[in-house]
Amino acid sequence: MIYGSTGATHFDQLAKILTGYEITGARSSGIFMGILFIAVGFLFKITAVPFRAAKTPSPSDSISLLTLYMWAPDIYEGSPTPVTAFLSIAPKISISANISRVSIYGSYGATLQQIFFFCSIASMILGALAAMAQTKVKRPLAHSSIGHVGYIRTGFSCGTIEGIQALLIGLFIYALMTIDAFAIVSALRQTRVKYIADLGALAKTNPISAITFSITMFSYAGIPPLAGFCSKFYLFFAALGCGAYFLAPVGVVTSVIGCWAAGRLPRVSQFGGPKAVLRAPDT
């Protein structure tokens, strides 16, 4: 649609046309829709809220036809753990690099910025709140990754060099944390860990894994002096630097809320008991 409206495909030409479009306030539905569709496409791939695919509704949901379900937690839960790890890391890095390149060499104007600001805030809020209600191990990790995408989008939304720097730092640290978390979940597959309650005796059976998992989840929660705190620090300061005074406090509040969800896994693994053994009925 952008090509249809502008006739240009080269980034340099698009930069001049789109910057002029933003500055002069010209109205072009083709350009606006094109920018919107590009943003939606990027945000869908990185599992940002609210761009999620509809799936077959669950029988218990009476208004299922009106509710959009998230593809990320369902796909993360249903896929083999190495595939889940790959899906939660690689698309985020590649799409972030892609859109950073498009925006740096092309144009990044108010239209795109408003969309990304909204999606950052929505992702942060949903990632923190939805993770609280989960009972399986992979789903809170999926929701944490949705929340982290919101934090990382904050850095990009700013449109400043500090924002891009914070984005790169955030991506690197997020990749390391996610590799760590899914490596431990993958190592526990022999003990058939599916629910959070199954982690109950991890501190007794494998204390090193339990400590590593705890440190990783604390990093996800953004507790200093771990790396997750440093990435959020840079991201929120970049947001404040560009004048996004609402976005930074929302990020801080959702981090605090997410501490409960992210802290649930180490709490259960360190202090929980072994899972109950099912007894055969008395004959």
Add this chain to the structure above:
Amino acid sequence: MVWSATMVGALLGLGTQMYSNALRKLPYMRHPWEHAVGMGLGVVFVNQLVKWDAQLQEDLDKMLEKAKAANERRYFDQDDE
């Protein structure tokens, strides 16, 4: 600087290998040659990291100088006209 980087790298490599053994519930010093390999890799990694950081600082200073010169040419020279 080189000695401290070497020591840190060796400790990092040794610690990583011991951690790897602990994670797999093996004795910490099982297969000691792996610890030697880890120490070697750690030394190489940290020394290269220190060199890369120094190079990065130099490159950044050059970029900032170029940008400053370009800005001065663009704005200050116009004021003289």
